[in-house]
Amino acid sequence: EVQLVESGGGLIQPGGSLRLSCAASGFTFSNYDMHWLRQPTGKGLEWVSTIGTAGDTYYPGSVKGRFTISRENAESSLFLQMNSLRAGDTAVYYCARGNAGGWFDPWGQGTLVTVSS
Amino acid sequence: DIQMTQSPSTLSASVGDRVTITCRASQSINSWLAWYQQKPGKAPKALIYKASSLESGVPSRFSGSGSGTNFTLTISSLQPDDFATYYCQQYNSYWTFGQGTKVEIK
Secondary structure (H helix, E strand, C coil): CCEEEEECCEEECCCCCEEEEEEEECCCHHHCCEEEEEECCCCCCEEEEEECCCCCEECCCCCCCCEEEEEEHHHCEEEEEECCCCHHHCEEEEEEEEECCCEEEEECCCEEEEECC | CCCEEEECCEEEECCCCCEEEEEEECCCCCCCEEEEEECCCCCCEEEEECCCEECCCCCCCEEEEEECCEEEEEECCCCHHHCCEEEEEECCCCCEECCCEEEEEC
């Protein structure tokens, strides 16, 4: 069974840092692009970052320069290092596998990040 | 950036109704569009990819159509399990989502 399990969320003060992890199983991790997405409570979905199979990375302007995506293929793991966190980064963060150019399936269950003093 | 606009934002319907949700892209995305279903407290689930291809395991009452800038998701006969929020997502240029359509019980 293909499965993604996120961890590392929690309460963090503005300006702080947090590292999220995503453990993948049930597929050949190194063969797939991987993504982070987020969803503020009661709001819509937002793409956060992408890492390709060759290690190429992509970010939207809202997180570029603050967030860093990485992967460890030997461990089938995906990471998101989040620095200079703001209240607006508060959300449930999901990891997702990329398919055939860019639709997401499956998704993990999500991990909640709360940025507040 | 490509903007995705869904309509309506909320839709009230009854079991057995035919339901259509519309998604419009701010520029052509060819057929690089996916649809997702999300229930409260759960992660989104892929329904449709490449505008009209049904994801494995998804009931055939779901269908997608369109290309270029205009797309639709249709549920041919709404079932109790289908009351949820639906999102479109383009993957022609990076990745962006529509704002969502909540399908609620009439």
